[in-house]
Amino acid sequence: MTHCRVVSCGGAGQRKKVLLPLWVYWGALPWVGLQMIMVVLVIAFPITVTALLDKPLNVDLNQIKIDVPQMELPPLDFGPPPKQ
Numbered sequence: 001m002t003h004c005r006v007v008s009c010g011g012a013g014q015r016k017k018v019l020l021p022l023w024v025y026w027g028a029l030p031w032v033g034l035q036m037i038m039v040v041l042v043i044a045f046p047i048t049v050t051a052l053l054d055k056p057l058n059v060d061l062n063q064i065k066i067d068v069p070q071m072e073l074p075p076l077d078f079g080p081p082p083k084q
Contacts, residue, residue, distance in 0.1 A: 042049055
């Protein structure tokens with residue numbers, strides 16, 4: 001089977017390859033299959049995605065301080081309003 005078909009494009013001797021939509025769908029099937037396998041694995045072994053959720057926090061959230069430096073920005077000047 002061929003992935004593309006050659007069609008005539010109306011010009012003198014001009015031909016163009018066209019990708020059939022069917023082949024786009026066939027190309028997506030392996031990725032859909034991989035996603036289905038991953039869903040089955042997560043359902044069968046939920047510990048793979050929840051293993052780190054029950055670990056205790058070793059960080060005191062009250063001691064965290066985030067300093068964001070203030071930047072000096074020039075004033076905005078959009079010019080005079082347009083005449084009506």
